[in-house]
Amino acid sequence: MDRVEDLRNSFSNKLLQKVPNLGSIIYFVSFTCYLFAMSLKGTMLVNFLLSERALFYLSIIPAFFVTLKIIFLDDHKWQDLTIFMLLEIILFAVGTNANEYQIFYLLFFIVGAKNIDIDKILQLFIWVNLLVIALSLIFALNGSVRNVMITRADSPAVRYSLGAVYPTDLAARGFFMMLAYTALKRFKLNIAEYISCLALTALIYFVTDTRIDLLLMLFLLICVAVYPKLSPLFAKIPAYLLEAFTVLYALAIILMGYFYHPGFWPLEKINSFLSGRLILERVAFDNYNVPLLGQYIYQNGFGGGFKVVDYFYIDSSYVRTLMMHGIIIFALLFVLFYLLFTRFRQEKLYYWSICLLLVVLTAGIDQHMWDVSYNFVFLALFANLNRPRQLVA
Secondary structure: OHHHHHHHHHHHHHHHHHOOOHHHHHHHHHHHHHHHHHHHHOEOOEOOOEOHHHHHHHHHHHHHHHHHHHHHHOOOOHHHHHHHHHHHHHHHHHHHHHOOOHHHHHHHHHHHOOOOEHHHHHHHHHHHHHHHHHHHHHHHHOOOOOOOEEEOOOOOOEEEOOOEOOHHHHHHHHHHHHHHHHHHOOOOOOHHHHHHHHHHHHHHHHHHOOHHHHHHHHHHHHHHHOHHHHHHHHHOOOHHHHHHHHHHHHHHHHHHHHOOOOOOHHHHHHHHHOOOHHHHHHHHHHHOOOOOOOOOOOOEOOOOOOOOOOOEOOOOHHHHHHHHHHHHHHHHHHHHHHHHHHHHHHOOOHHHHHHHHHHHHHHOOOOOOOOOOOOOHHHHHOOEOOOOOOOOO
């Protein structure tokens, strides 16, 4: 193995001498393609601008090139590469069982982010999402694709998706883009940026009437405003306590769904606030067992604005991970959380810990945790987090 590793190092050194930024070029081109594909999948533009087959190629080809970067250009030991490959084999098997490969592809970009500036990742994340939102808005407003319009049972307010598959998807994308921007700014906003963020929050709520994302955005802005006081507090909180909170919160979400029944009024109130999510979690537990390595669960949601019979969709990322991807991946998720909390604490980047906690909170009621076009925080595990800011004010 030492001989093989020496040959690999020699090969990579020759490549990097000719093209010093080759690893970054491969990663950013590949990530752009994959991010664009995943962003489009959350809109009505799928099969309008690009076919499902084209989206598949925009996933598998970038993953292949990032794998080459990981193997030949990054300074991983062969033991690390072996673990990476074994994890990908497990994730492929789980993805095949669940008919959902988001985690399989995501791991390539998490590991491949080694030696990549996180600020450039965040900038790319924001610009690609803005592009897709703009395209969706243009084609939805001119009637080329459907602009989903719905109302709540308890409210006359009309909710619009503006080209997204559902209003809540548009609201979640707005929240994660605001989270990315505040992380890019190190939780330091000027007055104009605060006003802009508040205006964006109000606009998204007015268009989508999504209460939970409204609360998350306001909570994020409060955290940014008081971050100078939060930072010393987080400096005193060990990673294992943040991990303990994460585990307890996820278990609480799962157990509320598992034990839900209409006669118990506290859970009924929570279920009403969460727009019926607990009922659907209970249906999932009633009809399926918890697997070891994933299973396919047929779901019939309102995405796309089509009328459906027997609506059933699991929104909580924790319940989806447990029921669709199995116990092993569910356990590895909390290993990932712990590694991230530990790294952010070691590097004293407490605003990243707050970003991760907000992801933890939204994952309880939102299905986008494994979708890199929404949740970028997992990419921070191996990326360079302490580069000087390269922004134009």
